[in-house]
Amino acid sequence: MAAATASTFSVGSTLQCGSKMSPLSQSKATSAQFNFNNKLRSYSGLKVATAFSLESESAFSGKDSRAALQASFACKAQNQSQRYSANNQISSSFKVAVLGAAGGIGQPLALLIKMSPLVSTLHLYDIANVKGVAADLSHCNTPSQVLDFTGTPELAAALKGVDVVVIPAGVPRKPGMTRDDLFNINANIVKTLVEAVADNCPDAFIHIISNPVNSTVPIAAEVLRQKGVYDPKKLFGVTTLDVVRANTFVAQKKNLKLIDVDVPVIGGHAGITILPLLSKTKPSVSFTDKEVEELTVRIQNAGTEVVDAKAGAGSATLSMAYAAARFVESSLRALDGDGDVYECAFVQSELTELPYFASRIKLGKKGVEAIISSDLQGLTEYEQKALEALKPELKASIEKGVAFAQKQAIAA
């Protein structure tokens, strides 16, 4: 396809974003490509109708440096340019399915995914009626088509041809509950849904949000194994919310510019298995022992902070949707050929003696391209102790998930 011209990139009238360039960005606006980049940024993620800045894009996309971000957008712009049709409409090519789309997380997550320029079709599935959510979302003048699927008979159709499946289906915590208390209900839900994924879109990236993630990811892996389609590079437990929280709390505590802060969070996604590596914070910042203790405990209990504040009305939904949308966007960028996408996620891993472990990973077109081991080197004594302390609990949760899936297979 011929290279797109400057006029091809002028999509403002089509997208009607009403965004303005910042002085910083204007000084860098030297080419048609920049025009395109600006339109794309103002349109994507969370910045419709706001003055765009590189910083805000970085927050959403999980990049850890501005240079990497710019490089990533140049790459994205190139790829996008090839998908522009003659009438200047984006013809994005990825299909995303949200299973549990009528729920507290599902609805705002669907809205955020609907805003992505990389999505062509958004499938919303739930056992509850999801027609209204889909009708509502479909009125947003963003390019993706929204389709609704309600109940088990429509599950296969919801998954056909899908590139990324996001699973927030299940029950959330109430005050006094641990994530593990959700096991009995959510284990079955995840098992059933992942069986359908195996049958209908075995090559898709699978994002597991349903708790307890430390067990539901091993359940999903076993189910995929039993079906003969397990690709460990494409199964992710979504732990992005732990990173989002760590970044927010550290920035607040140290009075840092929020957008610059990047804290890797490793281990798992429950209580003490959530281990923020504060010593690896970027930009480099020092903490007193008391600050480390307070921040670590707050990040580990942040979910409970929300559960208690909602007083019986559920757990984190809006921040979770934001975090999950960031992970979806990162996955789509990787699928789109961006070679510079890093996120933390709970994946099959050889970083420790545990079979699954959350750490920073590099995402590529085929899923996990690399597991970043350097974060685990040079840990402080506090972090090293916390790492050893989390292992028995994480191991037990993983084994509980594996045992559940194996028992179900024997029973069947």
Ligand SMILES: NC(=O)c1ccc[n+]([C@@H]2O[C@H](COP(=O)([O-])OP(=O)(O)OC[C@H]3O[C@@H](n4cnc5c(N)ncnc54)[C@H](O)[C@@H]3O)[C@@H](O)[C@H]2O)c1
């Ligand atoms: N990974 C994380 O960081 C994180 C953070 C917050 C919440 N969560 C988890 O996400 C899950 C969802 O939370 P929520 O607040 O959106 O709950 P919710 O109850 O508001 O929504 C769950 C939705 O799932 C649907 N559902 C139930 N069974 C289903 C099935 N078999 N197939 C399809 N859909 C089904 C329900 O109808 C409902 O619409 C919970 O398990 C919660 O613990 C994870």
